[in-house]
Amino acid sequence: MKSFVVAVLFQVLFFHSVCNANAGVAEASIGKNHYQAEAADYSNLNSDEYEWFSKFLYGTFYSDGWYSITNDLLVKIPQNELETQRAELKRLGDKIGREWARNNEIRKIDTSMLKQWGNKLKEAAGDQPEQLPALIADLHREVDELLD
Secondary structure, three states: OOOHHHHHHHHHHHHHHHHHHHOOEEEEEEEEEEEEEOOOOOOOOOOOHHHHHHHHHHHHOOOOOOOHHHHHHOOOOHHHHHHHHHHHHHHHHHHHHHHHHHOOOOOOOOOHHHHHHHHHHHHHHOOHHHHHHHHHHHHHHHHHHHHH
């Protein structure tokens, strides 16, 4: 029995260390290329904001995270615009996620906005991927107006 407990404890510790080693990096396949998101900037976040920002980036059982959405969008972006749009999506995700992670009484972006924007991006990726760069720019403007 003692060896069983030790084996289970080892597996838990190993799994925990593997998961934490890559906590700041999201990876997914994009065609034949491999996309690796830049590590998110968690500076100036308190522990609650850190937790919510992580949920925004990585998602939950019930919702896709920003990294997953970004990866799905980038496969639809023309190769010649890929790096520019990757950077724009990172900037957009940072702005949205950091604001959404703030305390409910002061934040200017709520969960319904996240759902609305996520749905717009997913619909455009499916129906009119050529419109994604313009939509991303529109969302930047909309978010900037909310945050001013």
